Amino acid sequence: MTRAEDIFNILIRQHAEMLSAFIHAYAFDRSAVDDIFQETVLTAWRRLDEFDASRPFGPWLRGIARNHILSNARGNRRYRAHLDELQNRRVSEQFGRLESTAGDTFADRLEALRDCISRLAPDAREAVELVYAQQLDSSVAAESAGTNDETFRKRLYRARLSLAACLRSKRVLDELPEPSP
Amino acid sequence: MTAEPPANDPHACDDSRGASAADDLVVHGLLSLLGASEASAIEVRLSHAMRAIQAQRRETRRVLRPRLVMVGSTFGIAAVVLLTLLFVPSDADSRAYATLDSIRTAPRESNRVYRIHIDSEPLSQGVDSRTRPQKNGFLVLGPRGCWALSFMLRPSPSGAQQPRVRPPAGDDGVPPRPARGQVVFGCDGTSFWMVMPDGRVRRAPNLKELRPPLIIGELDLGVELDEERTDDIEPFTLDAILDRLDRGFTTSFEQPRGEGTRAGRPLSVITFDRRGPGAWRNGPKQVRVVADAATHEVLSAQWTWIAGAMHPEGDALAESRRVRIDLIERESADGFVQRVTRLGLEWFSPDFHAETRRVGDMASPPLRVP
Numbered sequence A: 001m002t003r004a005e006d007i008f009n010i011l012i013r014q015h016a017e018m019l020s021a022f023i024h025a026y027a028f029d030r031s032a033v034d035d036i037f038q039e040t041v042l043t044a045w046r047r048l049d050e051f052d053a054s055r056p057f058g059p060w061l062r063g064i065a066r067n068h069i070l071s072n073a074r075g076n077r078r079y080r081a082h083l084d085e086l087q088n089r090r091v092s093e094q095f096g097r098l099e100s101t102a103g104d105t106f107a108d109r110l111e112a113l114r115d116c117i118s119r120l121a122p123d124a125r126e127a128v129e130l131v132y133a134q135q136l137d138s139s140v141a142a143e144s145a146g147t148n149d150e151t152f153r154k155r156l157y158r159a160r161l162s163l164a165a166c167l168r169s170k171r172v173l174d175e176l177p178e179p180s181p
Numbered sequence B: 001m002t003a004e005p006p007a008n009d010p011h012a013c014d015d016s017r018g019a020s021a022a023d024d025l026v027v028h029g030l031l032s033l034l035g036a037s038e039a040s041a042i043e044v045r046l047s048h049a050m051r052a053i054q055a056q057r058r059e060t061r062r063v064l065r066p067r068l069v070m071v072g073s074t075f076g077i078a079a080v081v082l083l084t085l086l087f088v089p090s091d092a093d094s095r096a097y098a099t100l101d102s103i104r105t106a107p108r109e110s111n112r113v114y115r116i117h118i119d120s121e122p123l124s125q126g127v128d129s130r131t132r133p134q135k136n137g138f139l140v141l142g143p144r145g146c147w148a149l150s151f152m153l154r155p156s157p158s159g160a161q162q163p164r165v166r167p168p169a170g171d172d173g174v175p176p177r178p179a180r181g182q183v184v185f186g187c188d189g190t191s192f193w194m195v196m197p198d199g200r201v202r203r204a205p206n207l208k209e210l211r212p213p214l215i216i217g218e219l220d221l222g223v224e225l226d227e228e229r230t231d232d233i234e235p236f237t238l239d240a241i242l243d244r245l246d247r248g249f250t251t252s253f254e255q256p257r258g259e260g261t262r263a264g265r266p267l268s269v270i271t272f273d274r275r276g277p278g279a280w281r282n283g284p285k286q287v288r289v290v291a292d293a294a295t296h297e298v299l300s301a302q303w304t305w306i307a308g309a310m311h312p313e314g315d316a317l318a319e320s321r322r323v324r325i326d327l328i329e330r331e332s333a334d335g336f337v338q339r340v341t342r343l344g345l346e347w348f349s350p351d352f353h354a355e356t357r358r359v360g361d362m363a364s365p366p367l368r369v370p
Helices: A003-026 A030-046 A057-073 A085-100 A108-118 A122-133 A138-145 A149-169 B019-032 B038-075 B077-085 B094-105 B213-219 B238-242 B334-348 B350-358
Strands: B112-122 B135-141 B147-152 B182-187 B192-195 B201-204 B249-254 B267-274 B286-292 B298-307 B319-327
Touching: A003 A030, A003 A057, A003 A085, A003 B019, A003 B038, A030 A057, A030 B038, A057 A085, A085 B019, A108 A122, A108 A149, A108 B019, A122 A138, A122 A149, A122 B019, A138 A149, A149 B019, B192 B350, B201 B350
Parallel strands: none
Antiparallel strands: B112 B135, B112 B319, B135 B147, B147 B182, B182 B192, B192 B201, B249 B267, B267 B286, B286 B298, B298 B319
């Protein structure tokens, strides 16, 4: 492996969790994440000379990933492509804020998320546990939770909203902008 | 998390847009990292991605290696230029490709001699550029992959626009004293060799083992040498060059007519400009090759790159460095070309140069430069 590859390998490893989480935010399934991840890394390698070393690597990598997501999303329902520019920007900014928080690794920065999960109501925590930790299909998770699909989805959605509010209160995520009058 | 959009889609239950929805996606992404198999999935993604990069590099090598070897063995230090030209991005002008290929495959019926000139210029204004050292040498290209390059390691005085030229050896066989700090290296068609300043000859089956960084370092080409590594010890090795293959250049191609052409014939001018600021920007910022459009003979080539660093306040600690090669027309170097021709392949043997050095001859060609 060449020195450039060594350096690049280190950089990509440092950002692999962040990149995976970022792609997960837009992708509907894991194979879609795998595809975008590989395309992003390859593009980053090819365009490494265009990267300005005086700037952080993460936003540059996310920009490449987002372009791949948008280009793949055309005629492909594996990705969320309906977000407007402001929403896309906010997703990127929130990931940037996460990167700037204390912690040696991106996983370290998820401690706040784990703490927020522990504060969820039992049924919400169960929903998160079944879908995200155990990676169950939502219908299977609903059955396991003893409820129907629709109720389970709403429960999961509310759980995420609570977690977002919790992370904002911990300053891990930026506050919501003031609602316009 | 599985392939079933509505379950995890925040928009399945709420069409509201805005920051809250964006935060929901962020949380969704973060939660995905908590999956029992996500850590191993990330490892697999990394492994696949890095393998894809290596496969891409191998493929690039497979396609380009024959060309690189051919060009490299033919051109010596000029190979650095021409190999750099092969770092052609996919969107390069097809005429540039065609011309490069023509240059590569053009028949070589006679020896050619190039004058090499290296200089540097501070980027900051007010610094006297005349104080910058200049270095000069000659490259002779022969048949069957033979080439020889001689260089003065000691910089010539500032303002010396011409290579250091000494009187030609007389027919009586009494040559002038050798120049100190002169190095000659080349290829006799099968192996590489280098005559050190003290007259010792080093041979190697390839340039990598020859370790021309001894020379490259002296030439101060702005190449980073890492003594701890062997895979990038010098820019001649294909590995080191291929390492940069994926770095982008913007290509332009023109065939100017009129003034500046060679004997009224059109020229092919190919210019490569590096794209982007470039964090890893070893190598040239620009490469410009001028060739005879009819014969595809390279008439001149110039690399330009930035060495050093820019001071944060804007004062330049960096300098612009240039390597330029110019074909010396037969009329200008007739004596030398005749001599090389007379000696034939012998001229490209290290023994010839080592011996001539020992008896006081010059390894560099005693050219009569106009």
